[in-house]
Amino acid sequence: MTDPRRIQVPVLTRVEGEGALDLRIRDGEIEKLQLRIFEPPRLFEKLLEGRPWSDVIDIVARICGICPVAYQMTAAQALEEIFGVTVEPAIAELRRAMYFAEWIESHALHIHLLAAPDFLGFDSVTAMAEQYPDEVRRGLHLQGLGNRLLALLGGRSVHPVSVCVGGFTRLPERRELNALLEEYREALPLAEALLAWTATLKLPDMTQDFPAVALRHPQVYPIEAGRIVSSEGLDIDAAAFPEHFREAQVAYSNALHCHLHDRPYLVGPLARLNLNRDRLPPPVAAVLERTGITFPSANPFHGIVARAVEILLAFHEVIRLLENWRAPERSRVPFTVRGGVGHGCTEAPRGILWHRYALDEAGMVRAATITPPTSQNQARIEEDLRQALPRFGLERPDAELRAFAEQVIRNYDPCISCATHFLRLQVERAP
């Protein structure tokens, strides 16, 4: 047996957080592959213990700067289950629109700042912008519209403040919605063009076998509600999550690995679209069909197309929701605080986000569990690399290997601050 060759690679760029990828290659095969997350745990769950229920939504919003709405909506859902609150339809519609605004912003940033530069061979969006200025301008325009709707409905776009148990602290004025609505209608052709453009990108052909997990709603494309389903027949409500999904510590990482029935699985836009293709509104399905790319897809790199589909979907849904929206008489329904256990599960931009809270009779948090999408995707990222790197060619020069590994990882847009940061790549291999 030959000795492994060891190669030091510095920092993986354009990924949120700090960690490392250790790769050891011996005799032309991967001997060890570990995605090491060494950012210290942030301990939000322990931070919540002993605090009143009323602190929860504002605290969990701080877990992530790009998907705070996901954390707020999921926590609200769990707390509303405990208090027996059913929000009014107009509130549910506004929450759905607000959540889509977060998808638009997050997906547009992923496509234009991470994925497209990778697929077009640029090291950054700044370099890409010199050759593709119109595409980058279009992307930033769409992202900006998501940001503005988020600021309107959430009170501000970074860590919004308006979502509360039972509804909102403030509802928007009709004139405020109308002004944005017009811009959303005008932007629809741009969202369609974005989807068509992502379908023309030369993506690696990388078919893989993986279970997909997402929410599924009886009528609409899932975001703020639904049952947890998988491509392998799972169909459960949020409370049953711990019976099927298991989080476990791995010695080399500060983030937990989550498995479904002892297997890695995929969450996020591709998993959602694979499981909910039939929930797309007809106009979105028609634009997707014209691209010639079919879903379900077994190519993880089709995530960029799935994100563009979801941006177009989000524009259609926001327009539908806001056009028909009538302000309810009250912005939030009254409720009585009581003890109990509640669960929430919603579709964050990067996949399902699961919360569980136990409150005592005074409404103080006795236990909190938060399972973010990135920790669910971590084992899948490792599995993807194990499949993708040999097909890419382990004999290739280190620089190429490193660039491809980074591309694979960035494709998931892991939020390591949520799961706990990223990435140095260290390769050891035989000469």
Place this chain on the structure above:
Amino acid sequence: MDKPRILGIGSPFGADRLGWQAIDVLEDVADWPLPVELMRLDRPGVNLLTALEDVAGAILIDALAGEDGPPRCLDPQNLAPAGRLSSHAAGVADVLRLGQALERLPPHLAIVGIPAEAKSLDGKRLIRIVRDQLQVWAG
């Protein structure tokens, strides 16, 4: 020049509030050489480019981490991009480079840094820097 925009970049927390505190100081000034529009931006990321649209001139005010002393002008060309433009992180220098590539920056752009380690914000110095810049633009 039509109403240059003065943008305080920050957030409600700690030293990051300095950009907003600067706007608090500037709001009390009535006799600028030009009419100005004052804005507070909350961790704008790439949305900074939107705030820079449709104006001929803009002054950005942001905290300078790890530095002491009075507020000072910075040359936009000398800002070091962090190189971390990602879905989660977009610093002012990186966003300005992107804006330059997209030709979306105003023709006149000035940056004022407020050292975060200073014991207090030197409002008089800040007003003088802004006034001098506006005077140049007013011609």
